[in-house]
Amino acid sequence: MNSRPLLAFPILLVDDEEEILFSTSLIFRTAGFSRVLTCNDSRQVPEILAKEEVALIILDLYMPHVSGYELLKELAGTHPQIPVIVMTAANDIEMAVDCIKAGAFDYFVKPVERSRLLTGAHRALELHQLRSQVSSLSEHLLTDRLQHEEEFAAIITRSPRMRAVFHYLEAVAVTDQPLLINGETGVGKELVANTFHRLSGRPGPFVAVNAAGLDDLMFSDTLFGHTKGAYTGADTPREGLIAKAADGTLFLDELGDLQPSSQLKLLRLLQEQEYYPLGSDSPRRTNARIVVATNRDLKAMIGDGSFRKDLFYRLTTHQVTIPPLRERRDDLPLLLDHFLDEAAAAYKKAKPTPPPELCAYLASYDFPGNLRELRAMIFDAMARHGKGVLSMTSFRAAIGSGRTAAECEPLAFLGALAAETAPAGRMPTLKEAEELLVAHALRLANGNQGIAASYLGISRQALNKRLCRSPQPE
The missing domain is CATH 3.40.50.2300 (Response regulator)
Incomplete structure (x- = not known):
């Protein structure tokens, strides 16, 4: 149905x-x-x-x-x-x-x-x-079959966690209840929302609005519209986005940025399926499906009084969390290939061959900006690319400057490494510490000496010399 x-x-x-x-x-x-x-x-x-x-x-x-x-x-x-x-x-x-x-x-x-x-x-x-x-959820949980596999083609993944998200979305798309999408910046929440709209089979459009930076007046005017003369400068009446989303889906991003007064208006819209355009005393009804997204911890916001508890419970009838890229590293080869296709088409260049060590190098990075950050890196590398194999220079520059304070604290790292591997009761010698660092870098790089050398801040030739004079890790 x-x-x-x-x-x-x-x-x-x-x-x-x-x-x-x-x-x-x-x-x-x-x-x-x-x-x-x-x-x-x-x-x-x-x-x-x-x-x-x-x-x-x-x-x-x-x-x-x-x-x-x-x-x-x-x-x-x-x-x-x-x-x-x-x-x-x-x-x-x-x-x-x-x-x-x-x-x-x-x-x-x-x-x-x-x-x-x-x-x-x-x-x-x-x-x-x-x-x-319940019947639909049971069917999806007991089998790995998706009824509308083609609708998920735009989401590039082979992650089991993303597959579980797909099953849930397909199961709850048959209802008219709101959906809350949680996830860090750049994980692709709007893409998921658009896919969910297509799964619902609604004949109306998908209309997206970003709530970040909207005060209460702008929020009301954007969503609900206004009548002529509602405020200074309102010379003609205007429909809001909720009216444009009739028979379709309204996607509201950055939910956590809504002001308390705007949260109350959204709650009424969800509960009563009606709203008031600015300057009007007559309510208008809507049949648009509401989908919201946030990268903030709404429960913590309820605790400090900045988010309404009743709105939170009204929105969590259905909710999904999109895992960050660092928790789906197996997707990196697929995403690299996909974004290279996009970048080559955008710059009207032949698609280059990425170096074999690139995926392993990318997998060592946490990507706080997720898919958006990865895509930007690949487009930047493609803009600099001339011919031959794609250079890793721009990737090394971007990832090197993006390390966290903990990653850049060598004394803390050495202490933790020594506690795990050195004999108890004594500090490792300089030779032992060097061997531990080399072995650890090679493990992170999956055995790739070029990437391991970049982690250690030395050339590949210098790493080779150390490996030749030291027993290689098993």
Whole structure:
């Protein structure tokens, strides 16, 4: 079932009285439900269910041919995923209990108040949506098969952790609940959000907005728009991005930068699916799916009072965390090849062959800027490239200047290394310390002497001399 608001789920009304079918159908249609099916012969219900996708059945109890109670018991066995509401003129407590035992979601006595009927239908549809979600999650967790493998083609990875993220996204895309994407800067959160939008099957557009630097007025104007004269300079009315995302997805990046007043407006948008353009007293409704992303620790922000707890819990119905590049180093060869293709096309150059030691050298770096930093490095190297094998000079310059303080503290490093490998109770000799450093550098470089030499700050020839006069590590 495609992702859709509850009002778009199909409802089947079964009653032998045409007047009841007409009036009940009118209640649902005027409430915004777009698909309401009717049936005046209970014998036709199995045939309808075989042809139509139905999310809720509202069933009369006393009908000719097949009674509502018999049909209820049959549906509990053949279509247990579809909630059934019994609506009958029989005010019989014993029958109501029997119906609930037989699998009815609720039992209403005619005539039913409009508000009560609609509330019961909403609750039943939420149950149906939850059952569908659990079933989809179970299928994805028990198998490694993705139903829409092609939708993930833009995300270059072979990481098992990313594969698990894909399964989760595909499973929850069938709902209309918000999605929170966590991850460091540069991991590709917007790319994941765009993929999630395509998985949802929503016909509307994907609209992205970055909340960083938006004060409350700019946030409201950007998302909700304004009426003419709403403020000085508002000479014409303007639609907000939430209106442009109708039937689609609104992606809000840098969520942690929202001001408290803007957080409250976002909470109302999520809870009520409505908003007020600046200068308007009339609310407008939206059916856009909300996806948000952040690189900040929202729980810590709740602790210091800078993020609303109620908004956090409203957003975490579905959430994923995109692992940083340092936790998916197996992706480096794929990403290197992909970004080299991009850079070669951008600079209109032939794609060069990377040196064999480049991937091992990149794997020794933590990439605080993640994919964005790697892509920038490759584009810079490609801009400098002339012909032949791609030079490692620009990579060494970028990574060398990007080491952390801990990486640049040789005394702390030597102390830790000596504690692990030197005999207890004495300091290693200079020769032992040199051997330990050489062995450690070679392990980091996966045996590549050129990279190991760059770690040690010496030439490859100098490293070769040391290896020749010292026993090589096993």
